[in-house]
Amino acid sequence: MSASARIGVTGLAVMGRNLARNFARSGFTVALHNRTEARTRELVEEFGDEGDFVPTSSPEEFVAALERPRCLVAMVKAGGPTDAVLDRFAGLLEPGDVLVDGGNAHFEDTRRREAALRERGVHFVGTGISGGEEGALLGPSIMPGGSAESYRALGPMLEKIAARAPDGTPCTAHMGPDGAGHFVKMVHNGxxxxxxxxxxxxxxxxRKAAGLAPAEIAEVFRGWNRGRLDSYLIEITAEVLTHTDADTGLPFVDVVADRAEQKGTGRWTVQTALDLGVPVPGIAQAVFARSQSGHTRLRTAAAALPGPEAAPSGAARGRMTDGEAARFAEQVEQSLYASKVISYAQGWDMVRAGSEEYGWGIDLASVAAVWRAGCIIRAAFLDRIRAAFTERPGLPTLLADPAFARELGEAQDDWRRTVAAATRHGVPVPGMSGALAYYDGLRAARLPAALTQAQRDYFGAHTYRRTDREGTFHTRWGGDRAEVRTD
Structure with a gap:
């Protein structure tokens, strides 16, 4: 077989198939390979008129179909399947070739694989791809890692198939060496x-405090989506809330089991944040909330626990008046926006910490730029985040940006009222209340960690530092309580 394909895709499940179609629609000849050949045939039969495809039936034939330097994209499940692809193809590749892992691999696995292939002169590019199956076809947000040399070969193709931000910029950029791309995608998912x-x-x-029906809440969300909360997730939430179940006639949201599942990337984010020592309580609370929702045995056992004795007057009637509901919705919008800013700030703090720990040199403004379109968290205010880190690359946290800080200050009264209302009604808001606690923790002149440190010294002689002089100290709590310097 002659080498005629500019790019190849192996692994033709939904994401791989749509990505291959995207490459073909963008003018590239695409070599196709799948472990089961039937999927390759189905793709060509159904979508062969969308561009130039080169179907192959074996790894050897697939690699032979690629122009040099060969660029092939593996779209398989993380873990063992990815290692199997490496075992299958690595021996067929030559120095200068590029092997892209477009799955949701753990960044540490990517670092290991990149190092192993680098010794053979092959570029391994762990690449985060966000946007789901629709994004893969119409334009995803793409976050490649790997060597700068690999991006010179791969980048022009990724820029051609990526989503376009409102200013026309492709939503892809080189994130940094080895596992940087998959790390950034992991934080995106968090x-x-x-x-x-x-x-x-x-x-x-x-729903529970204001007494609004799902369809009414959808209209509130649509209004929010015309303002500063403009985002893909707000948009689809309104769509979900207007949908009616065909079998029962009930709001669709009322027939869906209230047990949220997860595939692991959020959990990876929290685990990695703990390793890096970066506080990401917004992400952690979301992961734990999903976990709690799935513990049905615990929830059933605790269902009879008492709640608030009396609801506020509006809710006691089952529903707030229109005026009360409108004002409450304004408070909730402030709380949602402020909490959202906090969570995004925590994500950027983590990207910075990971970049420093692993020497990746990730451009924080570039991260915001590639998330402006195509990905699941695309939102209008990402362009403001991009601008903030462009103007001040050394910005210690997004919360130090004057514009965002001002908005948080303006939101805080309603934010506190919302959390208080949730408490009065017995509505769990771990995300909003945790974000507010994080905000108050950062702005506090002094935290009770001083007491924690004193406790640690008391029971474990872990020492402490003082505010009035340098050094490390220990108090002999079990003896004369004299203070001794330990450094």
Whole structure:
């Protein structure tokens, strides 16, 4: 077989198939391979008129169909299947070739694989791809890692198939060496967890505290989507809330089991944040909320626990008046927006920490730029985040940006009222309340960690530092309580 394909895709499930179609629609000849050949045939039969495809039936034939330097994209499940692809193709590749892993791999696995293939002169590019099956076809947000040399070969093709931001810029950029791309995608998914949890809490408050029906809440969300909360997740939430179940005639949201599942990337984010020592409570609360929703045995056992004795007057009637509901919705919007900013700020803090820990040199403004379109957390205010880190690359946190800080200050009174209302009604809002606690923790002149440190010294002689002089100290708590310097 002659080498005629500019790019190849192996793994033709929904994401791989749509990505291959995207490449073909963008003018590239695409070599196709799948472990089961039937999927390859089905793709060509159904979508062969969309562009130039080269179907192959074996790894050897697939690699032979690619022009040099060969660029092939593996779209398989993370873990063992990815290692199997490496075992299958690595021996067929030559120095200078590029092997892209477009799955949701853990960034540490990507670092290991990249190092192994680098010794053979092959570029391994762990690449985060966000946007789901529709994004893969119409334009995803793409976050490649790997070597700068690999991006010179791969980048022009990724820029051609990526989503376009409102200013026309392709939503892809080189994130940094080895596992940087998959790390950034992991954090993206963590922010996604937090964003979805906050939206769910806003819905729950409007439903249980204000007494609004799902269709009415959808209209509230549509209004929000015309303002600063303009985002893909707010948009689809309104669509979900207007949908009626065909079998029962009930709101669709009322027939869906209230047990949220997860595939692991949110959990990876929290685990990695703990390793890096970066506080990401917004993401952690979202992961734990999903976990709690799935513990049906615990929830059933605790269902009889007492709640608030009396609801506020509006809710006691089962529903707030229109004026009360409108004002409450404004408070919830402030709380949702402020909590969302906090969660995104935590995500950027984590990207910075990972970049520093692994020496990746990730451009924080570039991360915001590639998330402006195509991905699940795409939102209008991402362009403001991009601008903030462009103007001040050394910005210690997004919350130090004057515009965002001002908005948080303006939102805080309604934010506190919303959390208080949730408490009065017994509506759990771990995301919003946790975000507010994080905000108050950052702005506090002094935290009770001083007491924690004193306790640690008392029971474990872990020492402490003082505010009035340098050094490390220990108090002999079990003896004369004299203080001794230990450094």
């Amino acid at each position: 922010i996604e967890y937090a964003d979805m949890q906050l939206i769910a809490e806003a819905y729950d408050l409007l």
